[in-house]
Every structure is written in C-alpha cells, then in structure tokens.
Amino acid sequence: MKYRLGTYAVAAMMAASPVMADLVFPSLSYRTGPYAAGGIPFADGYADYFTLLNERDGGIGGVEARVLECETGYNTEKGVECYESTKGEGALVYQPLSTGITYQLIPKATADDIPIHSMGYGRTSAANGDVFSHVFNYPGNYWHGASGVINYLLEAHNGDLNGKKIALVYHNSAYGKEPIRTLEELAKKHGFELSLLPVDHPGQEQKSQWLQIRREKPDNVVMWGWGVMNQVAIQEAANIRYPMDQFIGVWWSGAQHDVLPAGDAANGYKAITFHAVGSDYPLFDDIKTHVVDKGKAAGAGDQIGTVLYNRGIYAAMLAAEAAKDAQAATGNAEITAGDMRDAMENLNITEERMAGLGMPGFGPSFQVSCENHGGPGLVGVAQWDAGAKTWSLISELSAPDMDVIQPLIAEDSAAFAAENNIEGNCS
Amino acid sequence: MPEQLVYTFEVFLNGLMAGVLYALVALGFVLIYKASGIFNYAQGVMALFAAMTLVGIQNGQVPFAHLINAIFGTEIHHFGWHVHSIIAIALTVVVMIALAWAVQRFVFRHLVGQEPILLFMATIGLAYFMEGVADLMWGSDIKTLNVCAAEGTCLPQGMNVWFEGSTYEAWGTGVFVDNLDIVASIVAAVLVIGLVMFAQYTKQGRAMRAVADDHQAALSVGVSLNFIWVLVWSLAGFVALVAGIMWGAKSGVQFSLSLIALKALPVLMLGGFTSIPGAIIGGLIIGVGEKLFEFLIGAPYLGGATENWFAYMLALLFLVFRPQGLFGEKIIERV
Numbered sequence: 001m002k003y004r005l006g007t008y009a010v011a012a013m014m015a016a017s018p019v020m021a022d023l024v025f026p027s028l029s030y031r032t033g034p035y036a037a038g039g040i041p042f043a044d045g046y047a048d049y050f051t052l053l054n055e056r057d058g059g060i061g062g063v064e065a066r067v068l069e070c071e072t073g074y075n076t077e078k079g080v081e082c083y084e085s086t087k088g089e090g091a092l093v094y095q096p097l098s099t100g101i102t103y104q105l106i107p108k109a110t111a112d113d114i115p116i117h118s119m120g121y122g123r124t125s126a127a128n129g130d131v132f133s134h135v136f137n138y139p140g141n142y143w144h145g146a147s148g149v150i151n152y153l154l155e156a157h158n159g160d161l162n163g164k165k166i167a168l169v170y171h172n173s174a175y176g177k178e179p180i181r182t183l184e185e186l187a188k189k190h191g192f193e194l195s196l197l198p199v200d201h202p203g204q205e206q207k208s209q210w211l212q213i214r215r216e217k218p219d220n221v222v223m224w225g226w227g228v229m230n231q232v233a234i235q236e237a238a239n240i241r242y243p244m245d246q247f248i249g250v251w252w253s254g255a256q257h258d259v260l261p262a263g264d265a266a267n268g269y270k271a272i273t274f275h276a277v278g279s280d281y282p283l284f285d286d287i288k289t290h291v292v293d294k295g296k297a298a299g300a301g302d303q304i305g306t307v308l309y310n311r312g313i314y315a316a317m318l319a320a321e322a323a324k325d326a327q328a329a330t331g332n333a334e335i336t337a338g339d340m341r342d343a344m345e346n347l348n349i350t351e352e353r354m355a356g357l358g359m360p361g362f363g364p365s366f367q368v369s370c371e372n373h374g375g376p377g378l379v380g381v382a383q384w385d386a387g388a389k390t391w392s393l394i395s396e397l398s399a400p401d402m403d404v405i406q407p408l409i410a411e412d413s414a415a416f417a418a419e420n421n422i423e424g425n426c427s
Numbered sequence: 428m429p430e431q432l433v434y435t436f437e438v439f440l441n442g443l444m445a446g447v448l449y450a451l452v453a454l455g456f457v458l459i460y461k462a463s464g465i466f467n468y469a470q471g472v473m474a475l476f477a478a479m480t481l482v483g484i485q486n487g488q489v490p491f492a493h494l495i496n497a498i499f500g501t502e503i504h505h506f507g508w509h510v511h512s513i514i515a516i517a518l519t520v521v522v523m524i525a526l527a528w529a530v531q532r533f534v535f536r537h538l539v540g541q542e543p544i545l546l547f548m549a550t551i552g553l554a555y556f557m558e559g560v561a562d563l564m565w566g567s568d569i570k571t572l573n574v575c576a577a578e579g580t581c582l583p584q585g586m587n588v589w590f591e592g593s594t595y596e597a598w599g600t601g602v603f604v605d606n607l608d609i610v611a612s613i614v615a616a617v618l619v620i621g622l623v624m625f626a627q628y629t630k631q632g633r634a635m636r637a638v639a640d641d642h643q644a645a646l647s648v649g650v651s652l653n654f655i656w657v658l659v660w661s662l663a664g665f666v667a668l669v670a671g672i673m674w675g676a677k678s679g680v681q682f683s684l685s686l687i688a689l690k691a692l693p694v695l696m697l698g699g700f701t702s703i704p705g706a707i708i709g710g711l712i713i714g715v716g717e718k719l720f721e722f723l724i725g726a727p728y729l730g731g732a733t734e735n736w737f738a739y740m741l742a743l744l745f746l747v748f749r750p751q752g753l754f755g756e757k758i759i760e761r762v
Contacts, residue, residue: 031567032558032559032562032567032682033682034681034682034683034685034686036562036567036682037567037568037569037681037682040567040568172732196730196731197726197731198730198731198732199732200732200734200735202683202686203683204674204677204678204683204684204686204687204690205445205448205690205734207441207444207445207605207718208438208718208721208722208725208726208731208734209731211434211437211438211441211603211722212722212726214603215434227683228678228679228681228683231569231678231679231681232677232678235584235677235678238584238585239584239585239586239603239605240586240603241585241586257568257569257679260569260571260679261569261571261572261678261679263571265584265585295500300493300504
C-alpha cells in the first residue's frame with residue numbers, strides 16, 4: 001500500500017511540475033481560414049526543422065525542442081490570446097506571423113522580456129534595436145523589400161526610372177501600406193511617378209484596380225498582397241494582358257499557390273525574396289530521412305522546397321542557431337527568453353555556418369547588433385516558370401538603398417520612442 | 428467617341444458583369460429566405476463547400492484523406508482517376524442535395540416555430556461547421572478550378588478580343604470585357620429564367636411559392652414542409668455551386684470564397700430578401716454603382732478602395748426610402 005501511494009505521489013509530482021527539459025518555440029500558426037494556404041506551409045517548415053533537430057541531433061544542445069502551435073486564423077485578437085496562453089510555458093521567441101499581431105505584441109513581449117522575430121514583416125522601424133529592444137526583423141523588412149524592387153527595376157530600365165510610371169497594388173491594411181513611405185521617397189529620388197491602388201480585404205474583386213492599370217499603362221506594377229488578393233491580381237493582370245515580366249510582387253505575393261491558379265498565364269511573374277528557392281540543399285535530404293520518412297512531418301511532407309515551407313525552415317533555423325548561441329554564452333542547456341534575446345542580438349550568421357547546417361547560400365550572411373536588429377536587407381528576385389512550375393532566382397541577393405531607408409527607420413522609431421518614453425537600450 | 432466616355436462605358440459594362448456575380452451569390456440567400464424566413468449566413472460557405480467538392484471529385488481526391496491517414500497510418504490521397512467536369516458537377520449536385528436533406532433533418536426540423544434570430548444563429552453555427560468539414564474533407568490548399576465541357580472547351584478566361592477589336596475600330600479605344608464574366612452573365616440569365624419557370628410552372632414550384640406565402644395554409648392543403656425546405660436548400664446549394672464555379676475560376680478554390688457572401692449583403696438590402704428579380708437588379712445596381720463611384724470619385728479624389736463601403740452606403744440609401752428593398756414584399760402587420 002505504502003509503495004503504491006509513493007508511486008502515485010511521484011506520478012502526481014511529475015505531472016504537476018513544469019516541464020523544464022524543453023526549449024519551447026511557440027508557433028502562432030494559421031492552418032484555418034482564408035489565409036490558411038499561406039500559413040500551412042510556413043508552419044510545417046517551422047515545425048519540421050525542430051523535429052529534425054530532435055530526431056537527428058537529440059535536440060538543441062541535448063535539450064529537446066518543443067514547438068507549441070497555437071491557431072490564430074491570422075486574426076490579431078486570437079494572436080494576442082495565443083501569446084497570453086503560451087508565454088507561461090517557457091516561450092523563448094515568438095514568430096507572430098502577422099503584422100497586426102506583431103504590433104500588438106511589441107509592448108507585451110518587451111514587458112515580459114520575450115523576444116519577437118518578425119522576419120520579413122511586422123513593424124519595419126523595429127530594425128532600430130536601440131528603441132525596440134525585443135523585436136528583431138532580420139534578415140530583411142518591408143522597406144528593404146520596397147528598395148529591392150526599385151533597385152531591380154532600375155537595373156531593368158538601364159539605371160534610369162526618370163519619367164517611368166510604377167503602380168503599387170496593395171492590400172488596404174497596415175501591412176499593405178508599409179512600403180508606401182519608402183516608395184514615395186524613392187520616387188522623389190529617381191523621378192518615377194508612383195500611383196497607389198489599394199485593394200480592400202479580402203481582395204476577391206479587383207476589376208476597378210486593373211481597369212485603371214489598363215488605362216494608365218504603367219511601366220511596372222508592384223504588388224503588396226496576401227491571401228486571395230494575390231491569385232486574383234495575377235489572374236486580372238493576365239486578363240488585361242499586362243506583361244507578366246513587368247509585374248513584381250513582395251515576398252508574401254510570390255509562393256506557388258499564388259501563381260498556380262492562373263495556370264500558364266502566370267508565366268514570367270516575378271517576386272522578391274530574402275532567401276533561396278527550391279529544395280537543392282543537403283538539409284532537405286535530412287528532413288526527408290529523419291522527419292518525412294519516419295512519419296513525423298507536420299504536414300503531408302509534400303511541401304518541401306516550396307517558397308513558404310522554405311521560409312518556415314529558415315525562420316526555425318535562425319531561432320535554433322540563436323538558442324545554441326544562448327546555451328554557449330550562458331553555459332546552460334536550459335535557457336531563458338532573456339538569454340535568447342541576448343543571443344539574437346549578437347547572432348552571427350556566416351556562410352560557413354549555413355554550409356555546416358546543410359543550407360549553403362540559402363540566405364545572406366549577417367551580424368545582428370544592438371543598434372541593428374534588421375539585418376542587411378539583401379533582396380533578390382525570383383521568377384515563375386509556369387511550364388516547369390518552379391520559381392528560379394534571376395538576380396543575386398543585393399543591398400537596398402540604406403541612404404533612403406535609414407532616415408525613415410530613425411524617424412519612425414524616434415516617434416515610437418517619444419510616445420513610449422524609451423531612452424535607448426544601446427547606450 | 429471621347430476617350431473618357433469610352434472608359435466610363437467600360438467601367439459601366441464591367442460593373443454590370445460584376446453585379447451579375449454578386450447577384451449569383453444573393454440568389455441563394457433569396458431562395459431560402461423566401462421559402463422559410465431564414466437568413467442563411469452559411470450561403471457563402473455553401474459556395475465554398477460546393478466548389479471544393481466539385482474540384483475534389485474532378486481530381487479524384489479521397490475525401491477526409493488526412494484524417495484517414497492519421498488514424499490508420501495509410502498514405503492514400505487520390506483514387507487515381509479524373510472525373511469529367513459534367514459528371515463531377517452532377518455528383519456535386521447530389522452531394523448538395525444530401526447536404527440540404529441533412530441540414531433539414533438534423534438542424535431546422537428541430538427548430539420549427541422558433542424565433543428568426545435563433546434560426547439565424549443556427550445558420551452561423553452551420554457555416555462554421557461546414558467550413559471545418561470542408562477543410563477536413565478536401566484540405567486547405569488552393570485548388571485550380573478547370574471546368575470543361577469537352578477537350579479544349581473550358582471556362583474561358585481573359586479579355587474578349589473580338590469585343591475589344593470591334594470597339595477599337597468603332598471608337599478608337601478598345602473596351603475590355605472578361606470572357607468569364609460574359610459566361611457568368613449567360614449562366615445567371617439561364618439560371619434565373621429556369622428558377623422562375625420552375626416556380627411558375629411546376630407542381631413543386633407552386634408548392635414552394637405556397638409555402639413562401641403562408642406555410643400554415645400550405646400545410647393545411649397537404650404540402651409537405653419538410654420536402655419543400657429540402658427542395659429549397661437543394662436549389663440554394665445548386666446556386667451556390669454555380670457561384671462557387673464562377674468565383675473559384677477567378678481566384679482558385681480556397682477558403683476566401685466563403686467571404687463572397689459579404690458582396691451579396693448590400694445586394695439583398697437593395698433588391699429585397701424575397702425577390703429573385705430583385706437579387707438580379709440589386710446586383711446590377713450595386714455592381715455598376717460601386718464601379719462608377721470608384722472610377723469617377725473614389726480613385727481620383729478619395730484615394731481608392733471605396734467599393735466595399737460604397738456598396739453598403741448605396742444600399743442604405745435605398746433602405747431609407749424603401750425599407751423592404753426595391754422588390755421586397757411590404758409586410759403590414761395588423762394589431
């Protein structure tokens with residue numbers, strides 16, 4: 001009897017004690033709702049990378065990584081609920097996966113001493129680590145993206161955009177409006193005419209915008225879309241016979257599911273990117289062997305190499321590398337969110353490190369610092385081949401125009417600092 | 428003809444076409460509301476469910492494959508065949524009829540005589556349930572819809588070159604019309620004529636109208652309410668399938684399709700909840716109104732993206748003068 005009671009007591013204690021042996025990486029995913037088609041491959045990639053580390057390496061520094069998924073439906077309120085319900089589990093870093101959620105979490109996460117990694121989205125001026133101590137948006141943000149688009153168009157127009165017409169078709173939301181300021185500054189600098197064409201959520205009906213484009217005949221159309229807006233825009237562009245190779249989207253408008261519904265008509269469409277495309281990397285062989293073949297993939301295992309799966313993998317890799325650095329810096333395998341933040345602020349991703357991870361050249365080399373949480377912002381361009389159904393990089397990752405972007409980051413972050421009485425974290 | 432006038436005509440014409448697509452969605456609402464007094468919040472999800480089922484059947488996708496594989500550890504996804512579009516449409520209609528029966532049998536039969544707000548709440552629940560079932564059955568990925576009557580005779584997409592060329596020759600500026608919109612207009616016209624003929628000249632149609640007028644009186648002369656409601660939900664399911672095909676051909680079949688219901692609400696407010704011609708005329712007025720407003724005022728002076736709110740504002744304006752909508756029935760209650 002005593003033995004049995006003792007067993008029950010130990011079992012009860014084990015059940016009641018917090019799980020300390022895991023490194024927790026919450027994933028605010030959206031596998032349902034109108035944006036699920038984009039949310040699923042990212043969430044799968046993010047989860048599969050950590051599963052790979054657990055299966056192949058026994059976790060990170062010997063500690064198992066645990067991905068804590070919480071469904072947001074790409075809804076800001078639900079995203080905040082997810083944050084509140086998961087932060088007590090020992091969350092090390094949040095990927096909010098929505099600009100709206102990121103904005104809401106910035107003050108909360110800062111107060112809770114938990115870092116946010118909003119890679120390629122979120123509040124752009126959070127690149128200024130002096131003001132946004134807990135927000136990181138390396139290796140690129142929207143303003144880098146906007147500049148990258150214009151750099152590419154400069155190249156396409158032999159270095160001269162003077163007098164050219166560029167139309168921005170954008171999601172009429174905080175996300176879609178992010179690049180406008182930068183594009184307006186770049187329009188002044190390079191002398192092109194910028195016309196703005198907002199599309200209301202969800203973007204199922206865009207006839208007015210595309211009839212306007214047909215009338216105004218811009219030299220290039222840039223798209224800042226998400227969800228169904230992307231597929232409809234590409235179809236409408238094809239309908240009015242707008243040259244697809246003069247149509248370029250942001251990195252959230254350049255996945256397989258954005259172009260496939262339009263079929264052959266989408267051939268030649270372009271999108272910017274901050275990481276590589278395709279599956280020709282040793283890492284993917286490991287994922288197949290250790291994750292997919294063992295039946296441990298988050299999805300069906302058929303998304304490997306797709307744009308958003310790769311992005312999920314890339315985000316997970318950056319989080320895992322920061323966790324390793326935190327373990328090395330503290331000498332503890334079990335790290336805190338504060339350790340993670342410090343490691344993210346000192347993260348150094350080199351070409352050798354990426355090659356060692358089986359991802360040579362997958363993304364840029366960069367060093368994060370207290371002042372610069374935004375990374376180098378290198379932007380490349382990928383083009384869709386409808387026949388082969390593949391994206392291919394057609395330009396190297398190259399540097400944005402920081403002469404234009406840096407003052408904008410300084411101005412916006414200074415306004416935030418003034419509103420919130422932030423005196424600067426780096427001094 | 429002056430270029431600006433041609434552009435205005437182009438916007439007007441495309442507004443009419445967009446209005447037809449809105450009307451297609453609104454029709455489903457009208458059918459159910461007219462016969463049962465239920466405002467079916469799930470109509471948009473029905474369009475999504477119908478379109479997903481059509482593509483799933485066409486592609487030989489195994490329904491609930493993800494669930495089956497998770498439970499039994501199997502790896503089945505496809506049957507390995509491709510079903511012809513016409514057969515797939517027929518099978519989808521059968522599925523929609525089965526759905527109509529299930530909705531009637533398991534939901535609304537138990538709510539007979541309840542307050543309209545409760546029936547409305549039930550349709551909200553139904554919408555979320557169906558969205559979940561559709562996700563489980565067919566997955567969340569975006570599916571390409573390709574409806575073909577025969578090899579090489581598929582739903583057309585893109586500019587009508589003949590019309591563009593003819594208007595260019597006549598006016599010096601070509602006018603854009605989307606081939607898919609032309610097909611949608613023809614299909615909508617056939618659908619409306621078919622529905623009106625069905626309601627006027629068939630026994631079931633007359634019974635449907637009798638139930639719509641006074642279901643107690645219809646019951647007293649032997650009309651089966653259950654049968655009529657299944658019939659009406661089936662017709663609404665068929666209309667949802669047509670709307671799902673037309674909208675799905677534009678964007679691929681994906682969960683955003685359920686949001687097309689938002690486009691139908693101002694149409695219903697304007698045209699009335701009980702009139703089939705009202706849905707069509709309301710759709711056309713909303714389509715033309717929002718497009719012309721965006722072209723003449725919204726884009727040049729207000730920064731664009733005015734269509735969504737303008738449609739509702741236009742509908743509200745009509746409501747001020749005709750609360751029952753343009754073609755809705757004026758209900759006078761004696762106390």
